[in-house]
Amino acid sequence: xxxxxxxxxxxxxxxxxxAKKRARNQGGNVVVYAIALVVVALTLGPVLYxxxxxFRSNAQLAENPAGLPAPxxxxxxxxxxxxxxxxxxxxxxxxxxxxxxxxxxxxxIMAAYPLARYQFRMREPIxxxxxxxxxxxxxxxxxxxxxxITRDLHMGNTWWGVAxxxxxxxxxxxxxxxxxxxxxxxxxxxxxxxxxxASRIGFFWRILLPLSSPGMVxxxxxxxxxxWNAYLLPLLxxxxxxxxxxxxxxxxxxxxxxxxxxxxAFTALAMIPALIFFLAMQKRIVNGLQGAVKG
Amino acid sequence: xxxxxxxEVTYVTGAAAETSASQTxxxxxxxxxxxxxxxxxxxxxxxxxRKTLEILFFISPALILIAVFMLLPIIQAVRYSVYNxxxxxxxxxxxxxxxxxxxxxxxxxxxxxxxxxxxIGGSIxxxxxxxxxxxxxxxxxxxxxxxxxxxxxxxxxxxxxxxxVIWFQLLQPQYGVIDTIMSKFGIQGPAQGWxxxxxxxxxxxxxxxxxxxxxxAVILFLAGLQGVPSELYEAAEIxxxxxxxxxxxxxxPLLGPTLRTWGFLSMIGSLQLFxxxxxxxxxxxxxxxxxxxxxxxxxxxxRQNFGVAxxxxxILFIVALILAVSYQQFVLKRDAQPADERIKAKKVxx
Numbered sequence: 001x002x003x004x005x006x007x008x009x010x011x012x013x014x015x016x017x018x019a020k021k022r023a024r025n026q027g028g029n030v031v032v033y034a035i036a037l038v039v040v041a042l043t044l045g046p047v048l049y050x051x052x053x054x055f056r057s058n059a060q061l062a063e064n065p066a067g068l069p070a071p072x073x074x075x076x077x078x079x080x081x082x083x084x085x086x087x088x089x090x091x092x093x094x095x096x097x098x099x100x101x102x103x104x105x106x107x108x109i110m111a112a113y114p115l116a117r118y119q120f121r122m123r124e125p126i127x128x129x130x131x132x133x134x135x136x137x138x139x140x141x142x143x144x145x146x147x148x149i150t151r152d153l154h155m156g157n158t159w160w161g162v163a164x165x166x167x168x169x170x171x172x173x174x175x176x177x178x179x180x181x182x183x184x185x186x187x188x189x190x191x192x193x194x195x196x197x198a199s200r201i202g203f204f205w206r207i208l209l210p211l212s213s214p215g216m217v218x219x220x221x222x223x224x225x226x227x228w229n230a231y232l233l234p235l236l237x238x239x240x241x242x243x244x245x246x247x248x249x250x251x252x253x254x255x256x257x258x259x260x261x262x263x264x265a266f267t268a269l270a271m272i273p274a275l276i277f278f279l280a281m282q283k284r285i286v287n288g289l290q291g292a293v294k295g
Numbered sequence: 296x297x298x299x300x301x302x303e304v305t306y307v308t309g310a311a312a313e314t315s316a317s318q319t320x321x322x323x324x325x326x327x328x329x330x331x332x333x334x335x336x337x338x339x340x341x342x343x344x345r346k347t348l349e350i351l352f353f354i355s356p357a358l359i360l361i362a363v364f365m366l367l368p369i370i371q372a373v374r375y376s377v378y379n380x381x382x383x384x385x386x387x388x389x390x391x392x393x394x395x396x397x398x399x400x401x402x403x404x405x406x407x408x409x410x411x412x413x414x415i416g417g418s419i420x421x422x423x424x425x426x427x428x429x430x431x432x433x434x435x436x437x438x439x440x441x442x443x444x445x446x447x448x449x450x451x452x453x454x455x456x457x458x459x460v461i462w463f464q465l466l467q468p469q470y471g472v473i474d475t476i477m478s479k480f481g482i483q484g485p486a487q488g489w490x491x492x493x494x495x496x497x498x499x500x501x502x503x504x505x506x507x508x509x510x511x512a513v514i515l516f517l518a519g520l521q522g523v524p525s526e527l528y529e530a531a532e533i534x535x536x537x538x539x540x541x542x543x544x545x546x547x548p549l550l551g552p553t554l555r556t557w558g559f560l561s562m563i564g565s566l567q568l569f570x571x572x573x574x575x576x577x578x579x580x581x582x583x584x585x586x587x588x589x590x591x592x593x594x595x596x597x598r599q600n601f602g603v604a605x606x607x608x609x610i611l612f613i614v615a616l617i618l619a620v621s622y623q624q625f626v627l628k629r630d631a632q633p634a635d636e637r638i639k640a641k642k643v644x645x
Contacts, residue, residue: 046458107357114354167364168361168365231573
């Protein structure tokens with residue numbers, strides 16, 4: 001960074017500025033790229049090691065833990081892909097995530113609409129209910145939730161039993177993100193729709209829903225990610241065939257702890273589809289998190 | 296969905312009244328004066344009832360879901376916490392605050408609270424400077440910037456379980472990669488392994504958490520940096536400020552709100568820490584990595600001490616509330632004030 005410190009003579013500001021800009025862009029960059037490379041290595045190293053580890057045999061892993069696959073072994077991955085349990089877990093994860101996402105998005109946009117665009121006395125108090133909901137993590141209520149779902153509702157070991165509480169705990173964040181989004185839509189749109197004879201519900205259905213689809217995608221992606229990665233609630237509620245991928249990965253790794261290569265292959269396959277989806281949706285996730293940060 | 300259509304149909308019949316009502320409403324809003332409000336409100340009464348129905352229709356599903364799956368369990372947690380209950384039969388053995396006393400006198404739980412506090416402090420102390428450093432370095436015109444961002448984001452989108460399982464393998468004593476690489480440099484890893492040594496286990500968990508959540512910090516900081524107007528940099532450069540001076544005097548202060556809210560998110564996350572600990576250590580060795588969440592889960596599910604688990608979860612909530620409120624009071628206050636003024640300004644304009 002020292003290159004940027006060189007202070008040029010002040011009587012030729014544009015020249016000095018250009019020179020400094022050049023210095024900033026070139027002198028610093030070598031250091032920056034070097035640091036970036038270290039960060040990338042540390043970030044990706046463990047993930048790549050897991051993926052590559054799946055291509056090695058246990059003998060290779062034992063002989064030289066830090067080596068590369070030589071020769072490349074496909075058996076571990078094929079073994080997981082032929083394992084019906086893996087597909088069952090993936091199916092459960094996907095279904096629970098889809099149900100959660102649909103509930104969150106539909107109920108979230110419905111609740112956010114009057115809170116954003118109706119004038120009524122209880123508006124702010126009701127919104128506060130959602131804001132306060134942010135303060136209650138599922139962890140706090142996990143034991144009674146477990147009892148409620150397994151004993152009172154008899155939904156233990158079902159997709160809905162996990163999806164409904166997950167949706168409930170995701171709703172506060174969803175409403176908090178969506179409300180300012182809906183508020184930002186210009187009032188003129190609503191007035192124009194009213195002049196054309198649309199009711200408030202017609203406005204919601206024909207104009208507001210299409211216009212707020214970016215916001216809905218954002219909260220939908222957040223809900224999906226949260227559900228896909230969830231561990232605690234599925235851990236308490238799901239057993240056997242109903243387990244989700246995180247449970248499957250955790251159980252596989254403790255049941256087959258001797259088969260390190262198999263554990264790597266199972267873990268890698270469990271993360272790759274999610275990784276691709278989440279990285280494709282990266283912008284939405286970041287937007288959503290920022291939206292939550294800004295409130 | 297069917298119901299929405301039905302409402303729309305019923306609406307068409309009452310269209311005239313509705314339109315006039317909404318017109319008066321917009322008029323009222325435009326005028327914004329209390330004087331004309333009274334007579335108009337009387338005229339709009341049937342439409343008001345419709346409006347209330349609409350509001351109920353839109354909001355109640357979400358509120359019902361929250362009431363059943365969030366509020367009810369929380370109330371139940373408070374109820375269970377004053378009974379000695381093993382999960383069988385009715386709640387009869389009322390013990391008052393004894394469960395709370397049992398939890399608070401239990402060294403495993405008080406240690407767990409300390410572990411949570413260490414994780415909160417450690418996460419912020421590690422991720423803030425490192426994340427800020429990386430974000431400042433990446434906040435420049437670089438060809439590979441978006442690729443770098445994506446890479447840094449990878450650990451965050453992995454589930455804690457997957458990250459935990461991979462790190463568990465990496466951290467295996469002797470045969471794990473980390474110990475292997477270290478021994479090549481002549482350093483011997485701890486005999487019981489990083490996760491097996493009580494003095495090291497919590498710090499190892501903290502290191503893995505830092506790896507996992509650093510990306511979120513960097514991404515949020517970078518997004519915050521985009522909001523700093525580039526004219527400021529140019530002006531400072533013209534005035535002869537060095538790169539370091541610019542970061543210290545302009546960038547970081549303007550990034551304040553982002554940093555403070557990130558700190559809040561990080562704190563709340565650390566308080567609930569469960570998954571990673573459960574995968575890496577299960578709370579061991581010798582309870583050296585137990586967190587409040589892992590304590591209450593093992594009390595509740597393994598030992599069936601529902602009363603004790605409930606008391607622990609109420610305490611966890613109170614701790615979270617106290618920390619959240621004091622953070623709000625002491626750290627976020629500065630951000631809240633200008634926001635309030637902004638809202639006021641908006642209202643005045645409207």
